[in-house]
Each structure stands twice: as C-alpha cells, then as structure tokens.
Amino acid sequence: MTTNAPSTETVGLYGADASPDEQRAALREGRAPVAVYGMGKIGLPLALVYGETSGAVTGVDVDPERVAALADGNNPFEHEPGVSGLLSELVADGRFTSTTDGEAAAATARVHVIVVPTVIDGDDDPDLGALEAVTETVRSGLDPGDAVFVESTVPPGTCAEVIQPILTAGDREPGEFGLAHTPERTASGRALRDIRGSYPKVVGGVDAESGRVAALVYDEVSDNEVVRTDSARTAACVKLFEGVYRDVNIALANELATLTDAFDVDVIEAIEAANTQPYCDILTPGAGVGGHCIPYYPYFLLDGVADPAPLIRTARSVNELMPGFVVETLVDGLATDGPVEGATVALFGVAYRAGVPEARASPAIDVAHRLDRLGATVLAVDPILDELPEMPAERVDIDEITERDVDAAALVTAHEEFGHVDWRAFEREGPEGGRRGITVVDGRQALDLSETAHSVYTVGRGWR
Template sequence: MHTSSEPTVGLYDCRLGADEQVERVRAGGVPVAVYGLGKMGLPLASVFADVTGNVTGVDIDPGVVESVNAGASPVTGEPGLDELVEESVATGALSATADIDAAARAARVHVVVVPTLVEDGTPDLSNIRVTAERVGAGLTPGDLVCIESTVPPGTCRDVVDPILQAESDIGADEYGLAFCPERTASGRALRDIRGAYPKIVGGRDEESGRAAGLLYGQITDNEVRRVADATTAECVKVFEGVYRDVNIALANELARLADELGVDVREGIAEANTQPYCDIHRPGPGVGGHCIPYYPYFLIDSLDTETPLLRTARSVNEEMPAYTARTVIDELAAAGIDPAEATVGVLGIAYRPGVDETRESPGLAVIESLHEAGVETVAFDPVVDLSECDVRSAPVSAFPDLGLDGAVLVTDHGEFTNLPWDSIDSGIVVDGRGTLDRTAHPSRLKILGDGQDG
C-alpha cells in the first residue's frame, strides 16, 4: 500500500530516469486502476497489486466490488487467485470501486480490460467507448493508458485516442496510450500473467511504448516485446485467435473426411505433426468461449479486403455442433432407436474442461440441434450451474439412473472419464473429443473422426 508523502508520478514523458520510475512503481508511487474485474481483469489487478501495492479495481457490478473489498474473489476456478485477492485486500494493496470517475482521477496508470462483444457478427465497442470517455475525463499529464481488451485492429488509433483527446483537459502529447494484449486463459490466469508467454506492447508513439514496456516488465518474468505501434499489437492478439480458429476448422474438416475414408484422424494428425512445420490442432464438436469464435469478426467485414478463408473456417466450426447432433441421430437410428422417442445425455456445457464458461457453448448448440430433431436431452456438467442455462439437467451422479438411450461427450471433463457406461449398454455413445477407450467401452461407441462405425 502506498503510504509515502511523496507525490505520485506518471510514466509518460517523465523526467525521472528508468531506474527511479521502476522504484516508484514498486513502492506504490504510481497508482494503477484496472477497469473490469472479470475472469481476466481481477487476476491482472491482483498481480499488479502484488507488485505495486497500489491498485484500484473498477467494476460496474456492485456484487463484484463488494466481494473484492471483502477479500473474496468472485472469479472461480483460478488456482491461487483466492489467496492473492485475500492477501492484497488485507494489506491495502488492492481495493475495488464502482466509482469510475474517482478511480480515473486518482490513477496514473489506467489498464482497460473490459469485454468486447460481438453482436450478429459485428464487434460491439460500447464498453471500450464508455470506459475511454470516463478515463479521458480523469487524465493527468504523464498518465499512461493501456488497453488489454481484445479489439479490432485500429481501435486505439481510431476510437480510443480520439475519445481520450476529446474528453481530457490536457494535450494529446501529455499522456501515453498503448495496446498490451492479454494473453491469458481461464484456469491458468496468474501463471500466464506472470510470464508464461512474452508480453506484447505497442505504443501510440515511442514514449508510450517505452512506458508500457517498463510497466509490464515489473509484473512478468518473461520478456517484454515492443512492436511498431498499437495497431500492430492489436493485430498480434487477433492473429493468434484467428490462427486457432482456422486450424481447428482444418482439423474438423479432416475429421469428417476421415470418417468417410475409414481412418483415425487423430492418428493421422499426430503423425503429420512429427514434421516440424506441421501443427494441426485437434478436432471437436465445436469451438466455444469468449475468444476464438469472436476474433475472426474483428477482421471479417471490418476491412475492405475480402476474407474468404476466415469466413469458411468460421462456417466449418459453427456447423460442428449440428454435425455432432446428426451423428447422434444416425447412431440412434442404426441401433434401432427412434430418435423422436429417445433421451440423450449431453456431457459438457462448459466450452472447455474445468472452466465455468458457457459463451458459444458447443454443448448448448448440440442440445438445440437435437431438440430440432425431436430428441429429448439431459445436460450434465460438473462445473457449470445448469439452472442458469434453461435446459433439462441432472447432476453427474444421476447419470446411471435416468434410463438414457444415449449420450454424447462434448466437453471432456475429467469427471466423465469413468462414468458407468453400462447403464446405457443397449443405447449409443458419441464421443466428440476422442477421449474414450473403444476397447474398454461396453456401449455402442462412435468416436467422431476415427473412421469406425459405432
């Protein structure tokens, strides 16, 4: 906690040398505000608090603010975060508020990590715009604004900086602006922030890049890599996500070909990947989460250049839940079970194992497609509160007692590994992840992309 009587200082165009700036940062003399205390923002605020001792987290949800100020993390499933939040609040290094204006006036570093949503294929920058307006109104000469939210390339230049200039009482040459993309995955946020990967920073100008590099150099054990400008840094983050979407689409299309060819796509991919230039991802029943399904839309229709590859990849991945549902229906029919009279367990609503996140959930999309074909479903997930998902659900422990006609594995939670499959031995099982052992399985088992019949 910053208790010195010395005035706080900014990092942009500061007359202090780099060593003294670092000393001030680590002594709490550079107050930090982190805007957005969600799955990415709270871990980031907590790491900054651990290093600087002077962080205010800002969130519009009063429940989040209350929880943090009580020393309790509202974000679950993050190893080490509960303890770090509790300790940081207890020492006064971290506090939370819903008063964005007061936080903006007091801070000298502003880190924005609010969500960027996509509505009907169009990026929604309203959260970024509102935050930039409020931060701009509180800017002081020497302040540094760092955007971590994933945004369409050009957002800092064309949206954030003009808003900051319009709302502030200082000149554009008196504050810094940099894009510093979060490279963090749910379930391992603290590890990622502290240096699992190099930290990318791109400044609006040379001084912004220098200041941002100095700041992030204090919280990461990895290297800080400065790129040419903020737009390049924005591209880095979007390119990462688009690469994965296209790669997964390739794997999914190969899986569908493998079924026709009668080969195991996972074996083929594994052997192909022994070439150093080859890194094909794994196929699955769909792509979910708050990142990969959205990032292509930061480029599709946002620029004049056509993007047929990105469109095709997105189409392939969006089709996979329906393809998985059709496979379930075909397997039911092949087993002599009328799909219209069947009840199928859908295993996994979270978009990936162990993470309480259902945005763009393949499991929910599979359920929707099954319902359209008249198949009844029961959802199972050990980490998601299914009462909030508007689906019929049951605890995992009830799996053997429901008389299911089949099951489809969508998310490979560890809790699903040793389910009592013999409870549906007269029915079918479709494995969308390729994690079940065919030789040890008592039911009619169809593994997507393994080239064998169920």
C-alpha cells in the same frame, strides 16, 4: 510485508523528465497508482499481479456484489490457482482495493488498465460498448502524464480510432497522456502464471512515448521479455493473428475428422503420426470451438475489411458447423432404434472447455438447440457450472443421470468427472436377454467404452 501505499505526491510516467530507473522506482513504490477496470477472469488476476509490483492498485467493477466480495478477500474465480491466496494477502496489506466508483479510481490513478469483455453482436460485428463506457470513465479522471493501457482484445485501429477520440474529448489533447494496446495472453486456469511471464508481453503505443511507457511498465510486471511493436494497431493484430491461427488449424483438423469414413482411417492416429514431423502441428478435432476468444477473433480482425479473406471466413464456418456434425452423427446412430424425435439425449459437458466453469459460445449450446428442433428431449450434465446458459435442456446432476432413461448421449466437453460415470448403467436388456447399448457420440476422444454394449462414434476415429 509492508504496504507500498501511494504518497500524496503521485507521478505520471508519460512524458516524464525522470530517468527510466526513477520511473520504475515510482511504479514499485506506489507513487504511480494503478486502476484496473474490469474484475473478470482476466482483470482480477492482472490487478493482483500489478498489486505485487506496485502495491497501489484499485480494481474497478460495475457489479457491487463482486466488489464487496473482493473487498473481503473472497475470490469469485476459485478455478484459478493461486488467486485466492494472493487476493487475501494483498487486501490484508492494503495493496489491493476494489470499488464500483470508477470515476474516483480514475481521479487518483496514474496508470489505467482496461480489461473489459469485447464481444460480437447478432450481425457478427464487434460490440465495443463496454470498452467505450469504461473509456468515458477513465477520461473523467485523466491527468497529463497518465498512461492508458488497453488489455481487451479489439479490432485493429481501436486505440487510435475509438479510444483516443473519447479520451481527448473536452480539454484533453493527444500527447498529454499515453495510450497503448497491451493485449492479454492469458488462458483460464493459469492466469497468474501467464500474466507473470509465461509468454513475452506484446505492447504497442499510439505514439513512440506511449510505447516506451508501456514497455517500461510491463517490464516490471512480467518476468518475460517485452516485445514492443511499432503501433497499437500492430499489437492488436498480433493477438488476433494468434487466435485466427488456432481457428484455421482447428478447422483443418475438424474437416479431416469429418472425412474419417471417406478415408477409412483413424484420423486421430494419422494426425499424431504426421505431427512427429517437426514442421507439422495439426491440432485435435472436436465437437466445436467455444470460449471468449477464438470464436470472436476472426470477426474482430475482418471488421471493416472489404477483401473476402476466404481462408479465415471458411475456417470459422467449418468450426461453427461441428455441433451440426455431432448431431447428424448422433441421428444416424439412432436410426436403427428409431427417430430422434421423441428420443432423450444426455448432453455431457456444457462449459466451453474442460475444467473451466464458463459457457460462452460453447458448442454444447448449439448441439442442444439442434436436438430440440428435431424434437428430442435434452438432459444437460455439467459438474462444474453453477447454472446452465440459456438453452433448451433440463439440467441433471452427474450422480443422477444414470437413473434417467436415455436413448443417446453426446460428450461435448471432456470434464475429468465424466470418466467416473457408470456408462454400463445406460445399457438395457436386449430382446433375447442380452445387453443392448445406446448411441454415444464422443466429441473429444475422451471415453473408453470398449467394455460396454454401446454403439460409439468418436470424432476423428469413427464408429466402434
């Protein structure tokens, strides 16, 4: 495949006199070069899809080791299908380059795409420090006619109230460049597929021309339709509403699961039957909600909101309490054998989601801290994480955990590998020669331990 290297004559898309077809051609031919700031788990696949489209993309990251790896065509996110092959192809063809020099990339780009992490601080307030720093970098090379797209999840109003003032500081004026929020709608493990068009792409500009340019560009990037909202603020709310919907729905499922004993029913069975009605779509309860998204979205949405918003806040509280429910249940199960203080507990799964090697906001971290405060020794097993996050636990290899003397176990993340663990190996000889099991809390309805002597509590099903 030939390289669509940008010519020395680059063109801006915002406020351009050229026709929409001519602007699309400029993007496809590399005459509107793109810089993507943030080569994380979403930024890299996004840059590669831009590379497929335009052939002139620079990936920017502050980590020199990551940039060096990318320059050699090495993918740091091996769990993402298709990324390794596409990265190698685009690097070889010169359609994707990488650098730590954000200012140099900004100086040559005409389309700037920001996709850096946004998190919350210790007071549950949005921390936009990384986003603001990257925006300063973009400003250093911003030219009239450029377009800036913010893919990062942000509180409503961030583009107009935070990003635009930074970009216009100095000699830039509003109306010289485009600025739009184009929220990512991407799940780990399926990034390329989602970016290419699993869902409609939402865009919203700070002005009408910004929205037009964003819609034009993403109509080329995505195979799905582009939904253009009336403003960047609305586009931000769309992404946050999606996350809060899931948070509230999961909270309902989790609260129902905690009432399993009171109802004296299998809540999972009841949910599955209820969901056969097309207007009912209750999600599955579990040990808690983690990741880069759902735990943060309610706080982004409510940033600066004086109204109490009790449903959103209560749902977040319910989900944040689920690790405590797991620990309380485990302690109750241990009570027949002795106190949790001094017990050894095997914690299965630290990644926030099965099969995804990331642990941000994982409920397993809270479970470990709670057990540690109660005086238990925690052994953490996770076959897909390179290292544990900061937590009070000893890491144990999955092939070695059955050799340890454990009193209880909690499954927090349902990695496929845990189905191959020899759970019978945790059984002990009983006082009269029989087999005696341990207490197991299954937080994901993932274990079939019916042929063991273990005392098993499944979240949403109760004790067996």
